[in-house]
Amino acid sequence: MKTRGFEIVSMYESTGIHLPERKTGASTGYDFAAAESVEIQAGEGCLVPTGVKAYMQPDEVLLIYIRSSAALKKHLMLMNSVGVIDADYYGNAENEGHIFIPLYNYGTEAVHIAAGERIAQGIFTHYLTVDGDTAGHGGARSGGFGSTGS
Numbered sequence: 001m002k003t004r005g006f007e008i009v010s011m012y013e014s015t016g017i018h019l020p021e022r023k024t025g026a027s028t029g030y031d032f033a034a035a036e037s038v039e040i041q042a043g044e045g046c047l048v049p050t051g052v053k054a055y056m057q058p059d060e061v062l063l064i065y066i067r068s069s070a071a072l073k074k075h076l077m078l079m080n081s082v083g084v085i086d087a088d089y090y091g092n093a094e095n096e097g098h099i100f101i102p103l104y105n106y107g108t109e110a111v112h113i114a115a116g117e118r119i120a121q122g123i124f125t126h127y128l129t130v131d132g133d134t135a136g137h138g139g140a141r142s143g144g145f146g147s148t149g150s
Helices: 068-074
Strands: 005-008 030-033 038-040 045-049 052-055 060-066 076-078 083-086 100-105 111-113 118-126
Touching: 038 045, 038 100, 060 068, 060 076, 068 076, 068 118, 100 118
Parallel strands: none
Antiparallel strands: 005 052, 030 118, 038 111, 045 100, 060 083, 060 118, 076 100
16 A cells, blocks of 8 residues: 555656656655746746656645745746645546646746756645544545645
8 A cells, every 4th residue: 555655647658757756864854846948038937847746645635845945046936935735636537647747947047947956845744634624525526736626
């Protein structure tokens, strides 16, 4: 039985991308890399594909943060501050659970991100719910990125 981890999205299986990994024994986050090269103009945002999906337990979430080097050296930030990857995002019919990193260039020059460049990090954690929560009794997720409502 799988507990938590990463897999490559089917359309990227033969591209040679790597699964996120921690770089040291004390690293908290799993580094995510861009699956394709992208150019982000100054003052603009872009959804950067990773080619990766994540599976986890129903009471877990994968939180996505910008890598400090991307923020400091490239003037990039996550457009939503912290990305939230829900357990039921994995395997959804729209995009298999493909994780995209929404980056914003707050600098004054265009930023190039090369395929394979590490841009974000993900941290798995448990979360709590309130008494009487009934969200788990509804229908299954049917969409991909941003599909839990407006």
